[in-house]
Amino acid sequence: MPGDGVPLQEFVEESSELLQGMEEIILEWDNRPGDRALVDALFRTVHTIKGGAGVVMRMDLSDYAHRLEGLLGRVRSGQLVHSKELVSILLDAVDCLGMFLTSIEVLRNWTIHASSRA
Secondary structure: OOOOOHHHHHHHHHHHHHHHHHHHHHHHHHHOOOOHHHHHHHHHHHHHHHHHHHHOOOHHHHHHHHHHHHHHHHHHHOOOOOOHHHHHHHHHHHHHHHHHHHHHHHHHHHHHHHHHHO
């Protein structure tokens, strides 16, 4: 299975840590909406997750992260500005990314369990 094994497990663990950081950054940005460095940090984090998803062949997650990068790119360029609605959307996106990671882990565990029974 593409992306199986240690690299996949490392990706899930590292991305889960990145998501925790993303949530903290979003909440901080809500308190300091003029702080461009926070938006840049969010963008870099999503970019890292996108790249890792590509390495482990999870193109669904990579595509979602790419779209989120696009949204953050619009914030960086000033096309979108801070709002409570945008903060909510970004927090929902973190939850969605977390669900992707959970599904990867569940499928990986199921595959390992099924393989050990064969």
